[in-house]
Amino acid sequence: MSESYQTLLEATIAAEEFIEAGFHGARRGADVPWARVTIRPVLIKDGRHLQFVYFDGRQEVARNYRAGEATGPLRELLALPFHSIQAETATETIRVQFSKKGKPIVHREKRTNGQPITLDLAHDRPKAGILPADAPPPFLRAIGVTTADGRIRANQERKFRQINEFLRLIDETGEIDKVTTRPLRVVDLGCGSAALTFATYHYLTTIKDIPTAMTGVDAKEFLMARHQATAAELGWEGLTFAAGQILDYAPAEAPDVVLALHACDTATDDALARAVRWGSRLIFSAPCCHHHLQAQLAAAETPSPFRPVLRHGILRERLGDALTDALRAHILRLLGYRAEVLEFVAVEHTPKNLMIRAVHTGAPPTPALVAEYRALKTYWGVTPYLEELLSAELATVLTTNPSNPV
Structure with a gap:
C-alpha cells in the first residue's frame, strides 16, 4: 500500500465531512480476520467519536474511539x-480496489447532483440499508x-x-454505472x-434511475404467472417473467x-x-446444493492427507461445496472475469450463505492460473459440471497443456 494512499484515507476519515467507510473481503491468496469492518462518526455525550464495527461472519463488535485515539x-x-475499501464523505465517494499484485487502484467520484449528504451522528442508529426499514418501499408489501x-x-x-445485503453487494462493485x-x-435465472428479482428492479429503476428491462426465469409456470400479475399491479412494465428451463431461455438480446x-x-x-x-458484464450467483x-x-x-477429514459425511459435504464453488470461480477467471466468493448473508439466516460475484474484464488467464486449475482438478480427481458445459470455451484457454485436454 502506498504512503500517499494511506495518507488519503486517514485524512478522509479524520475530516469533519466524513460519513462512513467500509473494508470488505480479502485479496486473492490472503486472509483477514474480519469479513467486513465499518467506520462511521458518532456523537457520544463527551463528544464526536469514530465507531469501528467489526463483523467476523457471525457477530458484530463495536468499538468507539475519540478522534485522536482512532x-x-x-x-x-x-x-x-x-x-x-470505500469511503463516503458529504461531497465525494472514494473507492479502492487492488490489482492481482496488490497495487491499490483509487477512484474518486464527486457527487454530481450538487447536494451534499447530511451527517447522522446518532450513536445507536439502526444499521443503514439500501432499503430503509423505517420507510420500506411499496413493492415490499x-x-x-x-x-x-x-x-x-x-x-x-x-x-x-x-434483500438489503444482496443490493449492497451489487452496489459496492460500482460497476452498474459503467x-x-x-x-x-x-x-x-431460476x-x-x-x-x-423485484428488489433488484426497484434498486435499478427507482434508486439508480436506470431504465431497465428485466426478466425472471423459472420452470414453475404458476409462480411466473403470479409474479407477472404482481409486476402489472406495480405498474412495472420493464419487469417480465418467463416459464422454462435455464438452458432453453433465449433472450432477444x-x-x-x-x-x-x-x-x-x-x-x-x-x-x-x-x-x-x-x-x-456482471454475474451474481448464490449457489445452493452441489x-x-x-x-x-x-x-x-x-x-x-484428507482421509481423516472425508471419513465424516458432514465434512465431506462441506468440502465438496467449497471445492465446487472454488472451481466455478476459477473457471470464470479463466474466461475473462474478475471473480470472488464472498459471504452473502450471515450463516444464521441461511446455511447457503455464499455468493460468487463476477465482473467481466476480458483479461486473458495467466499460465499460472491455468496450472492452478489443472492441479486442483487432478488432486481431487474431479471434473466440474461447469467445465463440461463450457468445454468449447475452455478448450481454447487450456491449450497451454495439450497433453491434458479438456
Missing part, C-alpha cells in the same frame, strides 16, 4: 489485505414482506435483511419466489447482468454457462 486502529486496518401499514412482518425480517446499455438488460440465486445443484452451472456465453461434485468425490480415491 489513528492506531485505522492504520491496523489499512495494513490488512482487504479486497476493497406487494411481495408479502411488509404489512398493509408498511411494517416489516416478523417472519420476513430475515428476508428483508437478505454499463452504458439502455435499457439495462437483466435476467434472473428466480423462484422472486423477492430479489444478451443480458448485461445475470442473477442466479439459490438455483439448485447444476442449475447454478447452467446459469453461469449462459452468462459466459452471453458475455454478460450434488454433481459430491458424487465424484465419493467415487474418487481420497487424497491420503
Whole structure:
C-alpha cells in the first residue's frame, strides 16, 4: 500500500465531512480476520467519536474511539489485505480496489447532483440499508414482506435483511454505472419466489434511475404467472417473467447482468454457462446444493492427507461445496472475469450463505492460473459440471497443456 494512499484515507476519515467507510473481503491468496469492518462518526455525550464495527461472519463488535485515539486502529486496518475499501464523505465517494499484485487502484467520484449528504451522528442508529426499514418501499408489501401499514412482518425480517445485503453487494462493485446499455438488460435465472428479482428492479429503476428491462426465469409456470400479475399491479412494465428451463431461455438480446440465486445443484452451472456465453458484464450467483461434485468425490480415491477429514459425511459435504464453488470461480477467471466468493448473508439466516460475484474484464488467464486449475482438478480427481458445459470455451484457454485436454 502506498504512503500517499494511506495518507488519503486517514485524512478522509479524520475530516469533519466524513460519513462512513467500509473494508470488505480479502485479496486473492490472503486472509483477514474480519469479513467486513465499518467506520462511521458518532456523537457520544463527551463528544464526536469514530465507531469501528467489526463483523467476523457471525457477530458484530463495536468499538468507539475519540478522534485522536482512532489513528492506531485505522492504520491496523489499512495494513490488512482487504479486497476493497470505500469511503463516503458529504461531497465525494472514494473507492479502492487492488490489482492481482496488490497495487491499490483509487477512484474518486464527486457527487454530481450538487447536494451534499447530511451527517447522522446518532450513536445507536439502526444499521443503514439500501432499503430503509423505517420507510420500506411499496413493492415490499406487494411481495408479502411488509404489512398493509408498511411494517416489516416478523417472519420476513430475515428476508428483508437478505434483500438489503444482496443490493449492497451489487452496489459496492460500482460497476452498474459503467454499463452504458439502455435499457439495462437483466435476467434472473431460476428466480423462484422472486423477492430479489423485484428488489433488484426497484434498486435499478427507482434508486439508480436506470431504465431497465428485466426478466425472471423459472420452470414453475404458476409462480411466473403470479409474479407477472404482481409486476402489472406495480405498474412495472420493464419487469417480465418467463416459464422454462435455464438452458432453453433465449433472450432477444444478451443480458448485461445475470442473477442466479439459490438455483439448485447444476442449475447454478447452467446459469453461469449462459452468462459466459452471453458475455454478460456482471454475474451474481448464490449457489445452493452441489450434488454433481459430491458424487465424484465419493467415487474418487481420497487424497491420503484428507482421509481423516472425508471419513465424516458432514465434512465431506462441506468440502465438496467449497471445492465446487472454488472451481466455478476459477473457471470464470479463466474466461475473462474478475471473480470472488464472498459471504452473502450471515450463516444464521441461511446455511447457503455464499455468493460468487463476477465482473467481466476480458483479461486473458495467466499460465499460472491455468496450472492452478489443472492441479486442483487432478488432486481431487474431479471434473466440474461447469467445465463440461463450457468445454468449447475452455478448450481454447487450456491449450497451454495439450497433453491434458479438456
